[in-house]
Amino acid sequence: MKSTDGPAGIADLTPLNRAKEQRAWFFYDWANSAFATTIAGVLFAPYLISIAEKAACGFVSEDDHKCRQSLELLGLSISPGSLPSYVITLSTVLGALLYPLIGALADRTARKPTLLAGFAWTGAAAAGLLFFLVDDNWLFGSIVFIVANLAFGASTVINDAILPIISEEWERDRVSSIGWAYGYAGGGLLLAVNFGVVTFHDSLGLSTATAVRLCMLSGAIWWAAWTVIPWRGIKHHPPAAVEHVEGGIVARSFGQLFATLKDLRNYPVALTFLVAYLFFNDGIQTVIGSAAIFGEKELGFATGTVLGTYLLVQFVAVFGAVGFGRLARRHGAKKVILWGLCIWMVIVSAAFFIPDETLWPFLLLAVAIGVVLGGTQALARSYFSLFIPKGKEAEYFSLYHAMDRGTSWFGTLTFGLVYQFSGSYRPAIFALIAFFVIGALLLLRVDTERGIREAGNTPPPVI
Known part of the structure; x- marks a missing residue:
């Protein structure tokens, strides 16, 4: 009888089983990207504004005939055009409060795939309810989107925590990169179908509003259906290397979170990078989340045109990630990220001057966004991994993802407030340059060699 405990041989099934789990894991990026692109990225914000304008003024603004009335909620006056930013x-x-706790909870349970699927299906169910967003019921749409967005972020926190469990250090970059590729491909594929639905809605016998609602429903169904693959394909792995704290699982999760935050003080370079990432990622996420509003409501493009432009961004982002990765091998990740932030500054500056209803400058801007979007996101994650002490990848990536999904609200608040006081999306999007400037200045203070040394990691050939 042959042993399966020795060196890798024909009876050692560990690499094969790990590869199977990785393939299953890839499909969660494929699944949840439908929400990130079709719903959150393109369709929800302009559609919610239309619903809010109808509630405030009784009509949907077109061209120069804009809705100047405000919505009233709890004694506050809200401009319809600012509503998605506030949502x-x-x-x-809320995510800033929940995500680190969820990450600590995930570290303390073997049932990570079940948690992943539970949050995913909760988010998909809430996103599916957007199909019933009709007439002037803007408050209903706002609430269900908040639930969907929170569940989306929570599931992705857990998804990141699974990565170090199903991959060895030497293969983690490859596995993570393939996951990104699956996400761009899945989101882009469904977005292409929805682009056709919205563009040719008349030929399909649908109104624009009905086409948009059906497309958002398709994003929810896609998200829920493809989540079955990682739920079934990823095994339950017992937790390891967690702090010993007393109490039930919730109390232990709080204890784990406090231990991680306390430990982070021993790695000041990692902390400095997280603060820098908070700012520049906030700017990136706000530009992406507001691009559809800017294209439709400020520049006057049809929903189908904006969908097609967003699809272009998805396609270019694949090549942007690969190109930035190659540049990083030659010049170091920090330097290339800084180059990317300079391009982001140019993008938000150029957006201020784009003429209304002029397509080619809008498309050029989309190409530029695609190049730096994939590149900065991919490199930021791999660069941060250099500062994580071994055995604590899941904990630190939970904090990283909390910065990604849970604290990116200054940008949207700034965008909404500037629009509220100026009545134009041009100064609102230009105001985001501050986030890229602050993020770049903080990134300049990150001592890469010191951070790698403090974490006990081996530096790459070029840093």
Whole structure:
């Protein structure tokens, strides 16, 4: 009888089983990207504004005939055009409180795939309810989107925590990169179908509003259906290397969170990078989340045109990630990220001057966004991994993801407030340059060699 405990041989099934789990894991990026692109990225914000304008003024604004009335909620006056920004702001503030705890909870349970699927299906169910967002019921749409967005972020926190469990250090970059590729491909594929539905809605016998609602429903169904693959394909792995704290699982999760935050003080370079990432990622996420509003409501493009432009961004982002990765091998990740932030500054500056209803400058801007979007996101994650002490990848990536999904609200709040006081999306999007400038200045203070040394990791050939 042959042993399966020795060196890798024909009876050692560990690499094969790990590869099977990795393939299953890839499909969660494929699944949840439908929400990130079709719903959150393109369709929800402009559609919610239309619903809010109808509630405030009794009509949907077109061209120069804009709705100047405000919505009233709890004694506050809300401009319909600012509503999506405030909705995203509220959901991300709530996420800032929840995501680190969820990450600590995931570290303390073997049932991570079940938690992943539970949050995914909760988010998909809430996103599916957007199909019933009709007439002037803007409050209903705002609430269900907040639930969907919170569940989306929570599931992705857990998804990140699974990565170090199903991959060895030497293969983690490859596994993570393939996951990104699956996400761009899955989101882009469904977005292409929805682009056709919205563009040719008349030929399909649908109104624009009905086409948009059906497309958002398709994103929810896609998200829920493809989540079955990682739920079934990823095994339950017992937790390891967690702090010993007393109490039930919730109390232990709080204890784990406090231990991680306390430990982070021993790695000041990692902390500095997280603060820098908070700012520049906030700017990136706000530009992406507000691009559809800017294209439709400020520049006057049809929903189908904006969908097609967003699809272009998805396609270019694949090549942007690969190109930035190659540049990083030659020049170091920090330097290339800084180059990317300079391009982001140019993008938000150029957006201020784009003429209304002029397509080619809008498309050029989309190409530029695609190049730096994939590149900065991919490199930021791999660069941060250099500062994580071995055995604590899941904990630190939970904090990283909390910065990604849970604290990106200054940008949307800034965007919404500037629009509220100026009545234009041009100064609102230009105001985001501050986030890229602050993020770049903080990133300049990150001592890469010191951070790698403190974490006990081996530096790459070029840093």
